[in-house]
Amino acid sequence: MKVTVSRKAHFNAAHRLFNPAWSADKNEEVFGKCNNPEFHGHNYELIVSVKGEIDSRTGYVMDMKVLKDLIKDTIEDRFDHKNLNTQTEEFKSLNPTAENIAVVIFDLLRPHLNETLDLKITLYETPRNYVEYEG
Ligand code: NI
Numbered sequence: 001m002k003v004t005v006s007r008k009a010h011f012n013a014a015h016r017l018f019n020p021a022w023s024a025d026k027n028e029e030v031f032g033k034c035n036n037p038e039f040h041g042h043n044y045e046l047i048v049s050v051k052g053e054i055d056s057r058t059g060y061v062m063d064m065k066v067l068k069d070l071i072k073d074t075i076e077d078r079f080d081h082k083n084l085n086t087q088t089e090e091f092k093s094l095n096p097t098a099e100n101i102a103v104v105i106f107d108l109l110r111p112h113l114n115e116t117l118d119l120k121i122t123l124y125e126t127p128r129n130y131v132e133y134e135g
Contacts, residue, residue, distance in 0.1 A: 004051040005051070007047070014040060018095070048067065048105075050062050050118070052117040054084070105123065120133070
């Protein structure tokens with residue numbers, strides 16, 4: 001019997017979407033407002049879901065305090081109030097779309113979780129647009 005537990009987190013970050021292999025016109029056509037050379041911000045809402053068996057000793061799938069601290073130390077401290085393109089190693093040469101951010105977050109968290117647990121990342125870039133990644 002597997003149960004999913006989730007923790008909501010949040011960070012604000014700036015980005016610019018562009019492909020350096022393309023012309024300015026092509027980037028404008030594909031990425032529109034998100035191609036603004038002066039960057040722009042989003043309020044990212046992150047949901048980290050962990051699925052696994054209930055530990056009979058604790059009644060927990062995972063201690064939520066541990067998950068909360070892991071997300072803060074690994075994700076929020078790294079990305080909150082940062083310009084993703086210019087201030088993070090992860091997006092120096094990776095387009096910081098919601099899709100790529102979700103994959104990067106998954107890859108940062110995965111090594112810290114017990115391998116018996118399944119991980120799923122849900123990332124809202126706007127209240128209406130979100131992406132999901134589970135490896
Ligand atoms: Ni954007």
